[in-house]
Amino acid sequence: MAYLNLEQRFESLTPALLFKWLAWILAFAIVIVGIVFIFYFSEFKDGFSSNRADWGTFGDFIGGTLNPLLSFLGLIALLLTIVLQSKELESTRKELMRSALAQEKTETVLNEQSKTQIKQQFEGTFFSLLDQHNKALEKISVSTEKWTAGRSDIDIVREAVFGKSVSSLAEAKNALEQKNGLCGHYFRVLFQILKFVATNVPDSHIGVNFNEGAIKGCGLVRNEKMYSNILRSFLGYDVTQLLAIYCYCAGPQDTYWNFKLLMERYAFLEHMPFEIEGENNKLLLSVVQFYDETAFGQSQFKSSFDSR
Known part of the structure; x- marks a missing residue:
């Protein structure tokens, strides 16, 4: 059921909805970064250290904590973008198919009209000649x-x-x-x-x-x-x-x-x-x-x- 709901959400995905989702992901990422920094500084209140080892430890903490979360959020944003692009490509393909079918039908109609016109022109001349033939035949009969x-x-x-x-x-x-x-x-x-x-x-x-x-x-x-x-x-x-x-x-x-x-x-x-x-x-x-x-x-x- 959850899979179907997710699929339905993907089906209803639009550029406006994607923008909202990306905005929420960005806001969520900012909140996570803020929480990590707040958590760190709440535990270590001695101020900024001049020791390079302390800065290395700080970097390891921030990278190890934020990288998986931000990567996951980035992956979700990428997937949403790919889904939207796929939908747009599919819509474009369907529209091109409809255009091709419409053009084919138009060409068929034009061909039929052309054939009808050619037939009408032929028959117009034929029956005009037939009338002249009958007059010539009557004359000698x-x-x-x-x-x-x-x-x-x-x-x-x-x-x-x-x-x-x-x-x-x-x-x-x-x-x-x-x-x-x-x-x-x-x-x-x-x-x-x-x-x-x-x-x-x-x-x-x-x-x-x-x-x-x-x-x-x-x-x-x-x-x-x-x-x-x-x-x-x-x-x-x-x-x-x-x-x-x-x-x-x-x-x-x-x-x-x-x-x-x-x-x-x-x-x-x-x-x-x-x-x-x-x-x-x-x-x-x-x-x-x-x-x-x-x-x-x-x-x-x-x-x-x-x-x-």
Whole structure:
């Protein structure tokens, strides 16, 4: 119980309380010194001696009596000082820990705010581009001229690409490029949006290194596929079939190669039918040999892969 009381006193030790204790110790030491001198002179009343031996005896008496007591009091004062310093150091350590934790929480909050801001900026640009995409898509999907006989630009391009005179992907791509004035702008807009998603989506590792190695080597980051799926959802079957032809190219040196890689990265042909007017189209079936199977995702038209 006494130990607990002493520990509680140490716990409540403050600089003011320490000063009081030290003052009491000093006063007690002065009283002890006074008592020793009074006791000595009360016993030896002959006055000051001129004999060195008497002074030696006096010194031995005073030293032997006061040294242990004053040393003990000094030790207590030292222990009290050490206890107070330890408490202050512990308080400082706890305060530093609280400051570090507060700073860590602040950094976490700032990082989250920064991520949220980056995401908001990305989505603001993405949906603005998506709006431009939809306007471009609507423009080529709706007939606005009488001389087209009610056909849209997409209808005209499809007739040229999937006509009976076209027998290969190269010929189909050539026929599509001849109608580039009708749909080329739309496909360029589509490519730029996909490129924007790949390079600017939060946490993207592609960045400015927009090349084959980066497109193939960097995995999809969180929500990247979601944005591409949103864009893909606005494309009808007719546009998707033309897109499969549009991205056909000779090899990596071709300007359309990165567009083709984006088709594969985002499984952009996943919902593309391989039929036209209820019959399998040989051009659409042949694109299976050109694209990696990732371009078709979880396509329900798996039978087309048998032609590989």
